Amino acid sequence: MTTPAQGLHSHVLATLGLAITAGEYPPGTVLRTDELAQRFDVSRTVVREVVRVLESMHLVESRRRVGVTVLPTASWNVYDPQVIRWRLAGADRPRQLRSLTVLRSAVEPVAAGLAAHNATPDQCRELTEQALGMVATSRGRRLEEYLVHDIAFHRVVLNASGNEMFARLGDVVAEVLTGRTHHHVMFEDPDPAAVTLHVQVAEAVRERNAARAEELTRQIAVGALQELDVLAP
Amino acid sequence: MTTPAQGLHSHVLATLGLAITAGEYPPGTVLRTDELAQRFDVSRTVVREVVRVLESMHLVESRRRVGVTVLPTASWNVYDPQVIRWRLAGADRPRQLRSLTVLRSAVEPVAAGLAAHNATPDQCRELTEQALGMVATSRGRRLEEYLVHDIAFHRVVLNASGNEMFARLGDVVAEVLTGRTHHHVMFEDPDPAAVTLHVQVAEAVRERNAARAEELTRQIAVGALQELDVLAP
DNA sequence: TGTGACATAAAAGTCGTACTTTTAATTCCC
DNA sequence: GGGAATTAAAAGTACGACTTTTATGTCACA
Structure with missing residues (x-):
């Protein structure tokens, strides 16, 4: 189910972005970068870059001592072509x-x-x-x-x-x-x-x-x- | 002229984003991450995360052996609230x-x-x-x-x-x-x-x-x- | 018992370095 | 002169150490 993707970043981004926009993580769900790194078997570096991009799309919010929180649909950048594509591919x-x-x-x-x-x-x-x-x-x-x-x-x-x-x-x-x-x-x-x-x-x-x-x-x-x-x- | 900003990432992102949307770097201009890191006096890590975000806004494109290329206005995510704000603040x-x-x-x-x-x-x-x-x-x-x-x-x-x-x-x-x-x-x-x-x-x-x-x-x-x-x- | 100051620790943020991979550009051979 | 092999430049990835913020639990005091 994982996109082939050229480059770890793209792959993790696509997977996570798709999952979030599909509503697999309800708003408020907290992810930890270390955990994600382990899950995708990539370095924390890659995960952090992905999180930063997801953050710029307002899909998540990253806070110290808390983690990466999934935001409600209302705050997503629904005009982002990438977000649109994910949502069109989802539920x-x-x-x-x-x-x-x-x-x-x-x-x-x-x-x-x-x-x-x-x-x-x-x-x-x-x-x-x-x-x-x-x-x-x-x-x-x-x-x-x-x-x-x-x-x-x-x-x-x-x-x-x-x-x-x-x-x-x-x-x-x-x-x-x-x-x-x-x-x-x-x-x-x-x-x-x-x-x-x-x-x-x-x-x-x-x-x-x-x-x-x-x-x-x-x-x-x-x-x-x-x-x-x-x-x- | 640099925004105060809490966090190096935000600061570099704001500065670069504003400069690019203001047309300070004509399309095709190539930036190098190392150079940027030096210029802003931050680690390459921070610059890379910023570049990834700018890339997701289609303001720049990063290619191996080439560098970070500034893209023409036509490809920018002009619906991104952040981009809109930068452009409204610019020329x-x-x-x-x-x-x-x-x-x-x-x-x-x-x-x-x-x-x-x-x-x-x-x-x-x-x-x-x-x-x-x-x-x-x-x-x-x-x-x-x-x-x-x-x-x-x-x-x-x-x-x-x-x-x-x-x-x-x-x-x-x-x-x-x-x-x-x-x-x-x-x-x-x-x-x-x-x-x-x-x-x-x-x-x-x-x-x-x-x-x-x-x-x-x-x-x-x-x-x-x-x-x-x-x-x- | 409640409240506020304090200590603790958890997680993101930052850094430096080492290494890998891609690929534009150069060189070299035919 | 053209095409194949070489080189090197830059991004991509990894890892480990350290810093900073801050939610939460603790303890003393009223």
């Missing part, structure tokens, strides 16, 4: 997917509106290209190919918004879309309505129609949320 | 404030809409209370007191949304509001229109009117964005 994957989808539904429409103002000609072209790619792969169980275009499309929108915070959500969106494709019923082709909406968004951005780009993206978001409700009511 | 504070305000303008309206559905009676009460607090302190240069209520208000909305990702933006919003109050013209009282909007949002949430809560919050956001444009065109 509360459904909860996590829902949270992230709601976040998307708030951010992406606004991002699309901004993209209509700020997208470079290159980005407009790329957007259209990806939308067409989605159309081309939307039928005939070509879900993997479709996914690539879908991810690329949303990434371009977020980047084209010109807002750094939005741009950095590209990875999160990629994770969500990948998660959806790989864990949902893989037997159905994507919703044709959604595909059309993507094409239209590309169009709206190209035509610098911000309001339309925003509204259309909002519709995509609504679709994604409904899909969630169907899958996990 | 590109204006850019950062704008990015965050745009993010707020996307998230908060949706959060308010959700809050109208999910807020507990306690949260409704708290919301009203804070809104009234804002009214009470909105005249007579009582900006500090006003700020406290303003922050509390937005925090409650984000928490009441029931979405974990939204809730975690409470700190970010607090930073933005604080930044605005402390770095803008401190001689004017808050915009009365904004104050009224807050009261109305509290009302809408209490009445479970999601659409109205969302729309009103959107207006607050528009106001915040305009304010930015006035201050830094």
Whole structure:
């Protein structure tokens, strides 16, 4: 169950991070570095470096004479891509997917509106290209190919918004879309309505129609949320 | 200029993190742990732990035989509260404030809409209370007191949304509001229109009117964005 | 009996050094 | 000139000694 990992640090970090985010250690649980070193058969040095990283993610808190205390979910850095990946790989994957989808539904429409103002000609072209790619792969169980275009499309929108915070959500969106494709019923082709909406968004951005780009993206978001409700009511 | 800090680790981390996010080391700059240890007069152990943390924030990348390379802004974990704080304290504070305000303008309206559905009676009460607090302190240069209520208000909305990702933006919003109050013209009282909007949002949430809560919050956001444009065109 | 000062020890924090591993860069041979 | 072998530089890992903080238990005093 332990990730292969190149380097002791990565290995211990991955194992511990995954365990904590999976809720294997209830908040308040106290770990001792010596004990961890023994358990993982590594030096205290390595454990200490791992603890420092977990501490920076606010997963744990280290105090003298006490030890390394596991913190409650409320204090975790839930925007840390690493934490997101761990949680998506763990037990509360459904909860996590829902949270992230709601976040998307708030951010992406606004991002699309901004993209209509700020997208470079290159980005407009790329957007259209990806939308067409989605159309081309939307039928005939070509879900993997479709996914690539879908991810690329949303990434371009977020980047084209010109807002750094939005741009950095590209990875999160990629994770969500990948998660959806790989864990949902893989037997159905994507919703044709959604595909059309993507094409239209590309169009709206190209035509610098911000309001339309925003509204259309909002519709995509609504679709994604409904899909969630169907899958996990 | 060095933060006091309790503990060598915190001190070195704060200093290095601030310097990097301030752009003092252009991307690609290579640092060596030994050199850093010497510069800060601490052991290599401490420096290594710091580097590991900076690495987890994607501010730097450490490679054997090369050293610790500073990464470009595009790869930073810009949602890390620590990174946000460093950047707000540094040179590109204006850019950062704008990015965050745009993010707020996307998230908060949706959060308010959700809050109208999910807020507990306690949260409704708290919301009203804070809104009234804002009214009470909105005249007579009582900006500090006003700020406290303003922050509390937005925090409650984000928490009441029931979405974990939204809730975690409470700190970010607090930073933005604080930044605005402390770095803008401190001689004017808050915009009365904004104050009224807050009261109305509290009302809408209490009445479970999601659409109205969302729309009103959107207006607050528009106001915040305009304010930015006035201050830094 | 309760309370506050004090002593104790447990755990993290720091340091120095020695050693291993990876890998960029140089050298050398064909 | 190009590719293989060599070198060395830097991070990665380990270990042991020591320091510092601090929770907790102890003891004296009121």
